[in-house]
Amino acid sequence: DAGITQSPRHKVTETGTPVTLRCHQTENHRYMYWYRQDPGHGLRLIHYSYGVKDTDKGEVSDGYSVSRSKTEDFLLTLESATSSQTSVYFCAISESFPGQETQYFGPGTRLLVL
Amino acid sequence: KQEVTQIPAALSVPEGENLVLNCSFTDSAIYNLQWFRQDPGKGLTSLLLIQSSQREQTSGRLNASLDKSSGRSTLYIAASQPGDSATYLCAVRSQGDNAGNMLTFGGGTRLMVKP
Numbered sequence: 001d002a003g004i005t006q007s008p009r010h011k012v013t014e015t016g017t018p019v020t021l022r023c024h025q026t027e028n029h030r031y032m033y034w035y036r037q038d039p040g041h042g043l044r045l046i047h048y049s050y051g052v053k054d055t056d057k058g059e060v061s062d063g064y065s066v067s068r069s070k071t072e073d074f075l076l077t078l079e080s081a082t083s084s085q086t087s088v089y090f091c092a093i094s095e096s097f098p099g100q101e102t103q104y105f106g107p108g109t110r111l112l113v114l
Numbered sequence: 115k116q117e118v119t120q121i122p123a124a125l126s127v128p129e130g131e132n133l134v135l136n137c138s139f140t141d142s143a144i145y146n147l148q149w150f151r152q153d154p155g156k157g158l159t160s161l162l163l164i165q166s167s168q169r170e171q172t173s174g175r176l177n178a179s180l181d182k183s184s185g186r187s188t189l190y191i192a193a194s195q196p197g198d199s200a201t202y203l204c205a206v207r208s209q210g211d212n213a214g215n216m217l218t219f220g221g222g223t224r225l226m227v228k229p
Contacts, residue, residue: 042221102148
């Protein structure tokens, strides 16, 4: 298994509070991604990073921000959590520009916003 | 915008059956298509990756085919086992994406193999 950890694994928070999810990799892969998984929508890309301090938006980026200050860490922040952000969040990594190889996924973080 | 559909959404079969999972996509301009497995409460595990120039890939009892022109892929599982019970997801990497390496996922097929 690819060395990807996510923390926390579970979190319950209240509407309006800030939340930060962390993804840590030990593979030294260049690309990192944040997805959310919701019933009826499958997995959707929130943000991705193609290097330290290099990030870009995905399909569902509104309400989320990211930061990558080190190769191994990719942080996802919900500045003011809303109930619509209740979801399972997955981090993924890939070695080079994928079109050629697969992405490896972390175990996920279950977030409940009350 | 690429859309990926998986049919059926759920499937229950007795152990030992050969089965086919279907995936269709609307834009044939893709780099590749991947099949993933997801166990309950877990992340995704890549099963097979088919490049756009390939027609099929095999790994053990799994065989995935790709017909890019018709926008279809199938995942064939031979001699199914209870341990194959999981959700199977297909995802495509489209050529026209602006969002870097965005994978577009289908909704998945939840498979249950009964002993």
